[in-house]
Amino acid sequence: MDVKNELYYQDAYRTDFDSIVVACETTKNGYEVQLKETAFYPEGGGQPGDHGFLNQTAVIDTHRKNGAIVHLCTEPFALGEMVHGKIDWERRFDLMQQHTGEHIFSGIVHSLFGYDNIGFHLGEETITLDFSGPLTWDDLKTVETKANQLIWRNEPVEVLYPDQDELAAMDYRSKKELEGMVRIISIKDGDVCACCGTHVRYTGEIGLIKVLSTANRKDGTRCEIVCGSRALAYVQAVTDQNLAISHRLSAKVFETADAVERMQKEMLDSSYRLRGIILRQLEEKLTAIPEGTPLYTVYTEGIDTQELRKFLNRVLEEKQAGIAAGFTANATGYQYVIVSSAADLKPLSKLLNETFHGQGGGKPAMIQGFLTASETELESCLQNWVKEKAE
Numbered sequence: 001m002d003v004k005n006e007l008y009y010q011d012a013y014r015t016d017f018d019s020i021v022v023a024c025e026t027t028k029n030g031y032e033v034q035l036k037e038t039a040f041y042p043e044g045g046g047q048p049g050d051h052g053f054l055n056q057t058a059v060i061d062t063h064r065k066n067g068a069i070v071h072l073c074t075e076p077f078a079l080g081e082m083v084h085g086k087i088d089w090e091r092r093f094d095l096m097q098q099h100t101g102e103h104i105f106s107g108i109v110h111s112l113f114g115y116d117n118i119g120f121h122l123g124e125e126t127i128t129l130d131f132s133g134p135l136t137w138d139d140l141k142t143v144e145t146k147a148n149q150l151i152w153r154n155e156p157v158e159v160l161y162p163d164q165d166e167l168a169a170m171d172y173r174s175k176k177e178l179e180g181m182v183r184i185i186s187i188k189d190g191d192v193c194a195c196c197g198t199h200v201r202y203t204g205e206i207g208l209i210k211v212l213s214t215a216n217r218k219d220g221t222r223c224e225i226v227c228g229s230r231a232l233a234y235v236q237a238v239t240d241q242n243l244a245i246s247h248r249l250s251a252k253v254f255e256t257a258d259a260v261e262r263m264q265k266e267m268l269d270s271s272y273r274l275r276g277i278i279l280r281q282l283e284e285k286l287t288a289i290p291e292g293t294p295l296y297t298v299y300t301e302g303i304d305t306q307e308l309r310k311f312l313n314r315v316l317e318e319k320q321a322g323i324a325a326g327f328t329a330n331a332t333g334y335q336y337v338i339v340s341s342a343a344d345l346k347p348l349s350k351l352l353n354e355t356f357h358g359q360g361g362g363k364p365a366m367i368q369g370f371l372t373a374s375e376t377e378l379e380s381c382l383q384n385w386v387k388e389k390a391e
């Protein structure tokens with residue numbers, strides 16, 4: 001850590017600076033440019049590296065390589081060239097909101113439950129956090145509330161460089177044993193943590209912390225959070241979603257889940273009713289089927305292939321049909337079952353797969369699968385196959 005050359009340690013809000021190129025190496029990813037000093041933060045401590053510009057040239061990543069900070073650029077620079085650096089501030093400020101928010105959230109989990117943060121990923125969309133013990137959704141909401149209360153108190157976020165004695169007396173979170181100068185990020189009643197990242201000056205700048213999801217893991221809990229502008233974008237998107245559901249179901253915004261549950265129940269009821277009607281219709285059809293028909297086909301919907309198969313077996317047994325084929329419609333095509341008393345149906349399965357981009361298989365006496373075709377197409381395909389077999 002060299003505070004003199006790393007301008008983001010002097011001032012995390014510095015967006016522009018002038019410097020001199022001291023190295024430029026060509027790599028397969030671009031040009032790795034080193035500067036005398038820089039405000040570009042290199043990836044580290046879970047925080048992604050900065051993007052921005054050196055003069056008119058894009059910096060697409062910043063990271064450390066053998067201790068030096070390299071700016072991955074799309075164009076080369078000459079040694080000694082003067083450059084004006086400008087970091088992508090919108091992106092960096094977002095990362096600062098996320099990173100400081102993560103400290104507060106992890107610090108509060110630590111103080112309330114005693115768990116350590118054992119994993120931190122600051123992604124493009126959300127922050128993923130792993131904690132070393134079980135946390136319920138209600139636990140996480142308690143942490144969320146306390147974290148936001150700390151934001152509203154607008155506490156300063158302090159950067160400390162304690163000496164060895166001060167450090168020994170300090171209670172702070174750290175993922176590893178630290179040597180040399182240690183940088184501590186301290187937030188009153190929130191968190192004390194060793195960290196090399198960039199942070200906002202006051203907690204109020206984070207705006208909002210929102211927990212999105214949680215999952216149990218064998219070594220603890222994984223949760224996802226968003227802070228700042230990402231939290232606002234999330235709330236806006238979820239509100240839009242809920243309003244759309246609310247309009248479509250004519251339900252109040254806080255009653256959409258109940259309305260969906262009611263609708264699901266109604267759909268289930270009507271699908272049971274439909275199933276009953278279809279089964280009665282099939283029963284009526286059965287009596288009208290002439291005995292000994294070589295090929296019987298039926299097109300239906302609202303019943304599953306098991307029920308269809310049961311019906312088709314009755315057609316074979318009670319009406320001595322040669323082949324009985326049933327098609328039950330779904331959103332994209334037909335599920336089908338075909339049964340036979342004597343003919344080997346496996347070649348028919350192959351033909352149906354090839355002709356109608358179907359998927360299916362089975363045994364000589366029963367094939368089933370899925371295909372997309374019209375009734376007319378299926379009818380002529382089956383009739384031809386039966387006719388060819390008979391010749």
Ligand SMILES: [Zn+2]
Nearest residue numbers: 045195196197
């Ligand atoms: Zn940190």
